[in-house]
Amino acid sequence: MKRLFVLMAAVLSAAGLILAMVYVYFQNRAQGLGLDTSAVREYERHYLFVSSDRSEMMQDVFNDIYTLCDSAGTCLEWCGSGTQQKYTAAECIDISIAMGADGIIVYPDGSSGLSDAIDTALEEGIPVVTILRDLPDSGRVSYVGVSNFQMGELYGGWLLSLMKAGTNRVCLLQESGDYENEVQLLHTRMVQAVRNGSSNDEKMELISREVDSTTDFDAEEVIRDILLNQEAPDILICRNSVQTECAIQALVDYNLVGKVQVIGYYVTDTVVSALRQDLIPVTMTIDTKALASDCVQALDEYLDLGRTSSYYNITLDSLTPVTMDRYQADGEEAV
Secondary structure (H helix, E strand, C coil), X not given: CHHHHHHHHHXXXXXXXXXXXXXXXXXXXXXXXXXXXHHCXXXXXXXXXXXXXXXXXXXXXXXXXXXXXXXXXXXXXXXXXXXXXXXXXXHHHHHHHHHCCCEEEECCXXXXXXXXXXXXXXXXXXXXXXXCCCCCCCCCCEEEECCHHHHHHHHHHHHHHHXXXXXXXXXXXXXXXXXXXXXXXXXXXHHHHHHHHCCCCEEEEEEEEEECCCCHHHHHHHHHHHHHCCCCCCEEXXXXXXXXXXXXXXXXXXXXXXXXXXXXXXXXXXXXXXXXXXXXXXXXXXXXXXXXXXXXXXXXXXXXXXXXXXXXXXXXXXXXXXXXHHHHHHHHHHC
C-alpha cells in the first residue's frame, strides 16, 4: 500500500512539473511577444519545431517549414523561442504533448530522456519527425536528413583532392549532440573512401574533437586550441555553420590561410565571402527547402493516412569558389 502511494505521488509530481513547464512557457511567450489579437487566425493543425540549435542554418530550416505550413493552413511554432528559459529537446516534447500538438519536428540534441519522450508522443497519437540526426530506436515516424554513408563519401572525395604527399593530419569536428553510431559510420566511410582513392605517398591520420556549437565562445576556444596546437591539422572538417565561421576567423587571425585547409558546412554571408577570397576551398550545403517539404509531407501523410516513409534522403552538395556564381544565380531564380 505504501509503495502504491509513493508511485502515485511520483506520477502526480511528474504531471505537475509538466503542467508547470507549460504554464511558464506560455507566461514567457506572453511577455516576450507583442501580439495583435486582430491578426489572430484559425489553423487546421498545430506543429511544434524543437531545436536548441539556433544557428543560421536552423533558422533557415524553420523559416522554410513555416512558409509551407502557413500556406497549408497549419500553425508552426518553435518551442521555447521567445522565452527566457532554455528547454532541452526532451522537455520541449513533453511541453508539446501537454499542449496537444498535432505533430513535432525535432533536431535531436542528445538530451536525456529524448527517446522516451518521443515514444510517449507517439503513444498520445502525436507523430514525431527527426531531422539531420536520427533516433532509429525511438518511436519517431520518419527521419529527414543526409545519409552518413553519403556524407562520408563526399568528405572522403574532398580529402583526396586536398591531401598532399606524406602524412596528412585531419581533424573532424563533432557536435555535442552527435550520436556515436552515426559518427562511427561517417568515420568508417571517410577512411574507406580515402584508402580506396589515395596513392601510397598519401596517408591520413584522422582524429575527432567535440565542440559545443550552441555558443560561439566555446566553438572559438576549441577551434583556436586545435589550430594553434603543435600538431595542428592539415585539414579541418566543420559540421555546422558556427564551426565554419569560427574556423574562418581563426585562419585570418592567426595567419593560417593556406596552411590549414578548412572544409566548411552550409552557406552564410561569411562563408560566401571566404570562398570568394579563397580562404577555404569548399563548403557543404543542403537544400533547406527540400528538407522542409519532406518534413511537412511526412507529418501530413502520417496524420492523413496513418503511415509515411521512414526515411527521406536529403542530398549533401559541395560549393567551391568556381561554382559560387552558378549557385547564387540558381538561388535568385528560385526566389
